[in-house]
Amino acid sequence: MNHTWVTVPVGSPFPLENLPYGVFTPAGGGARVGVAIGAHVLDLAAVLADDTFAHGSLNPFMAQGRARWQEVRAAVVRLLTDEAHRPDVEPHLHRLDAVELGMPFEPADYVDFYASEHHAANIGRMFRPGSDPLTPQWKHLPIGYHGRAGTLVPSGTPVVRPSGQQRPSGEGALPGFGPSVRLDIEAEVGFVVGTPSALGTPVPVDDFREHVFGVTLVNDWSARDIQNWEYVPLGPFLGKSFATSVGHWVVPLEALEEARVAPPAREHELRPYLVEKEDWGLDLTLEVRLNGHLVATLPFAAMYWTPAQMLAHMTVNGASLRTGDFYASGTVSGPGEDQRGSLMELSWGGAEPVELPDGTVRTFLEDGDEVTITATAPGAGGARIGFGPVTGRILPAA
Template sequence: MTHIDIPTDSEFGIDNLPYGIFGTPSTAARGGIRYGDMVIDLFVALGDPDFASPRLNAFMARGRSRWVEVREAVTDMLASGTTPAEAIVSVSDVTMHLPFEVADYVDFYASEHHASNIGRLFRPDSAPLLPNWRHLPVAYHGRAGTVVVSGTDITRPRGQRKAPDEPSPTFGPSRRLDIEAEMGFVVGVPADGPISPDQFSEHVFGAVIVNDWSARDIQAWEYVPLGPNLGKSFATSISPWVVPLLALEQARTSTPVQDPEPLEYLRESRSWALDIDLTVAWNGHVVSRPPYSSMYWSPAQMLAHETSNGATSRTGDLFASGTISGPEKNQRGAFIELTWGGSEPVNLGSETRTFLEDGDEVVIAASAPGPNGSRIGFGDVRGHVRGSDLHLPN
């Protein structure tokens, strides 16, 4: 048995214990928990066959009582120094995999600051927010099959695009490739119909960082009248560690004042808004610090709306917040906002950028307050842009 010493200021301390799927040269991908700079192999430590799987879905489906039971068992094991030595692996020796099989993917549009900025950019002669925006959490349905784990290269997408000064559309690589810094939430316990905001913690297992890669030129040409499609569906990156909702109690806060008052099915007895701080680094330069606490709609309200029509939910369903942007320029979570549609380039050391170029790397990190002044880390989600290598049939 082994006692593991970690720094007292580690964002992966005993109050966090996020779940992920790891592999080593000698072991197949399976479930683990991160503690400091170590991964605890949960199959070896607990003997639970759910953690022998290359995805967390079976464990997530067990429900809140099992989530609590495992968390308490691991906490006791770490605190008492009784972790089996053979269950401890250094983070530097593992390869991280997609933590869960994504059953479905929905992306919301929950930041009033982001939605207002995009409205001003796309519809300069109209009101920034459309009439429905303050009444319901707006969303679009994404493509689950193109959700990838952090570190996966992102191939520049091709598609139709038409600049305002072009007489007709052309097909080719996106010229306005962008990111969206978001938080995502994963369903553990499915339901056959509506999930109320106050049932959120009974169904949602945890949270990840999301980068919703966006081809703005493709998006701008295609999105009227049915919304995003190919400008979004080519890739969405998520962080490899799923921070359990059980670790985020200290981070709970309130949404901004919602006016008008939401309809009854969207009302929370206690808000699941979360105080999460994000940073966006572009080629190693921090260019934005989006605050999740500024989001108008909470994740519990998003899930309530998503299921309000009777739609079923499944283990592994992922829903994301949409771009997180605050009121200040340095809090904007998408480059289309940060550069104001490309008219205000960003300085990256000796270079400037408006949108992503081949070879660029984006890293989004996040953390939240934990007990007794600690921080709960989500790690990061990173992606490197490579040139388009898509070949269409003749």
């Protein structure tokens, strides 16, 4: 890729090789779609003379399909690399610190998966000691649950501590009720659907790039005590649905070609609909910070199920896709003790408190705590690209 005439600070997550999409509101203006480059965001409606981008959502653009996505990316690269365009383009670059960032897309449906073998095994060891940590179907299909799209919120939105029922303290006692005392994080990666599919028609695993527009970061906040009481027999509900934070920037799949890797080796044969001709494991490195302190570094390449397999499984029964559908990977965890993407794992269910560099100790989140998740990936030409942070601060229960 050519060099850009825009000044890109050293170490910026948004070099020319990235060009993630987001929604921004300039001072005195309305929300619109832009592309991040260095410390700026480019107003696409203005430089492309296309009203598709003059709205506060990526959905109209995503619905146009992959050929249009490629065309726009190529046009933006030309505008940012050819000095001849500079006089016309430069006035439409807005400093990121001078605009307000919002939710990049309008969510349709939301599905959350459970795709990390290390995370699933850790949870299994805690809850089912002495037995197989993985359930029998785990390596045959990507397990997931249907979440609540209405509580997807953009990065920076405060998270109010949820209240709900909790497991009774003893036999014959009523369930407890009150604010969650085991409030947790789940560091995840999310995938945004652009092109819809017809009801009754499964999406083949190798059509992943025809439907998924891009990738963002996710914190699927979890109230473990509420979840523990409610999840048998039907799974996550109120322990998850109070808030899920989504990053401001959606990195297009084309920016992640250099990040593609083979997933972990399979121990047995997969059903044909889950067999990929192309590898869609992704070599992303996530970092989790609690109150500014690094507590975990997570290897997304270790995820057992790939996003293409998740999409194929999500539609194999004929479920349709809509523009704005969103699905997340589930907690990203690796084999090391510092590679666990939730406090449930980092503190081993509260039995091993996490000591922070400032002397404070955490098992689960306290009011006022702020969690920030970032990620980087290899980009074209040896560049390192980033996703921008997803953050949230815990507020006391209502």
